[in-house]
Amino acid sequence: MQTLVTHSRPGIELLKNPIAGCFGNGNLPYPQERKEEMKENRRIQGTKRPDRLPSRKPSELVLLEQIRSRAACGSSHGVRLGIGDDCALLRLRAGEEMAVTTDLSIAGRHFRLDMHPAESVGHRALARGLSDLAAMGARPVAAFLSLGLPRELTKPSGRSPSWISRFYDGLLALAEAYETPLAGGDLAESPVAVADIVLVGAVPRGKALLRSGAQPGDLIYVTGSLGGAAAGLESLAELAAASEPAAKPPARPKPLRIPRDFESLLAPHLYPQPRIEQGLWLRRRGLPTAAIDLSDGLSTDLAHLCAESGVAAEVEAAQLPVRSGASIEQALHGGEDYELLFTAPSAARMPRSVAGVPVTRIGRVLRARKGSPLITLVMPQGKQPLEPHGWEHFS
Numbered sequence: 001m002q003t004l005v006t007h008s009r010p011g012i013e014l015l016k017n018p019i020a021g022c023f024g025n026g027n028l029p030y031p032q033e034r035k036e037e038m039k040e041n042r043r044i045q046g047t048k049r050p051d052r053l054p055s056r057k058p059s060e061l062v063l064l065e066q067i068r069s070r071a072a073c074g075s076s077h078g079v080r081l082g083i084g085d086d087c088a089l090l091r092l093r094a095g096e097e098m099a100v101t102t103d104l105s106i107a108g109r110h111f112r113l114d115m116h117p118a119e120s121v122g123h124r125a126l127a128r129g130l131s132d133l134a135a136m137g138a139r140p141v142a143a144f145l146s147l148g149l150p151r152e153l154t155k156p157s158g159r160s161p162s163w164i165s166r167f168y169d170g171l172l173a174l175a176e177a178y179e180t181p182l183a184g185g186d187l188a189e190s191p192v193a194v195a196d197i198v199l200v201g202a203v204p205r206g207k208a209l210l211r212s213g214a215q216p217g218d219l220i221y222v223t224g225s226l227g228g229a230a231a232g233l234e235s236l237a238e239l240a241a242a243s244e245p246a247a248k249p250p251a252r253p254k255p256l257r258i259p260r261d262f263e264s265l266l267a268p269h270l271y272p273q274p275r276i277e278q279g280l281w282l283r284r285r286g287l288p289t290a291a292i293d294l295s296d297g298l299s300t301d302l303a304h305l306c307a308e309s310g311v312a313a314e315v316e317a318a319q320l321p322v323r324s325g326a327s328i329e330q331a332l333h334g335g336e337d338y339e340l341l342f343t344a345p346s347a348a349r350m351p352r353s354v355a356g357v358p359v360t361r362i363g364r365v366l367r368a369r370k371g372s373p374l375i376t377l378v379m380p381q382g383k384q385p386l387e388p389h390g391w392e393h394f395s
């Protein structure tokens with residue numbers, strides 16, 4: 001297995017040209033500079049003494065090769081053919097079906113160039129997709145990444161590697177940890193940084209964990225702790241505000257300096273860990289009746305699960321595994337914790353932890369009744385409706 005690229009090794013090097021290539025197939029715009037470079041390439045390649053001049057490949061091909069060699073890490077049992085041809089070829093095991101999920105990350109919407117380290121943007125893009133696979137009890141097979149980037153982000157600044165190189169550092173480190181090869185994608189120059197990731201997973205036919213199976217009387221569980229990502233984001237925003245006096249974000253943002261003692265506080269936001277192992281374990285044991293991952297926030301995601309199952313739910317505030325440093329509001333509505341939320345029959349014997357991650361019972365499933373709230377929060381002072389106040393996709 002190839003070792004990971006670290007900051008001490010050059011990653012994707014200087015691009016003479018904006019990224020206008022792709023590693024799949026694409027219609028490429030040809031800006032004036034690109035035309036000029038192609039002319040220059042032709043001039044160089046057409047010379048009668050090529051041995052006297054360095055051979056130059058179009059820079060998108062150089063970039064493609066660099067991505068390809070870096071993506072060659074991780075196990076690839078499920079990828080028969082990865083980057084380099086028109087399509088990737090994936091292989092499932094007998095009796096499996098495919099789980100496919102896609103997630104969009106947009107600068108200014110899902111991350112901020114002046115706030116989030118590039119490694120974290122790459123990590124989080126992949127973590128979101130992996131978390132969806134975890135929620136279905138699927139094993140990851142391959143990832144596909146389409147990136148649109150302003151050209152500044154493809155250039156190294158001084159001795160430090162380019163933003164895109166650091167983005168891949170973060171993404172590929174997580175890909176290796178979860179044995180998820182990057183098997184293809186696309187690259188283009190874009191006015192706004194945008195990453196669209198597609199994850200392909202596999203699950204035994206008919207065995208995927210769905211949102212729709214919860215029954216009245218089931219108990220509700222979550223993995224890990226809640227609110228850490230929201231608390232981390234709040235601290236990160238404070239750090240960014242303190243270090244950047246109200247100027248508009250620069251074209252090529254300097255990475256925000258994160259003090260050592262902030263790292264553990266920010267980790268749940270910057271580097272969330274998808275619960276792949278826990279999802280696989282739960283699915284193999286056949287314990288959950290329904291499952292979802294906590295991407296939008298407990299109040300919102302539990303409402304999705306209830307709606308799909310046609311049930312209501314009751315959550316006990318006192319049982320919530322609130323992350324230290326987070327508030328109960330952040331635990332209820334924060335989002336991006338990427339923990340698993342699932343239901344299981346009350347008779348099921350649930351372990352206290354799965355693969356080192358705690359599992360906590362937080363409530364129970366009720367029959368849906370007209371006029372009653374979908375979700376009720378049980379507080380020491382009494383019961384109240386819990387409205388979904390998590391992440392809104394069009395707010």
Ligand SMILES: [Mg+2]
Pocket residue numbers: 131132135292293295
């Ligand atoms: Mg999800």
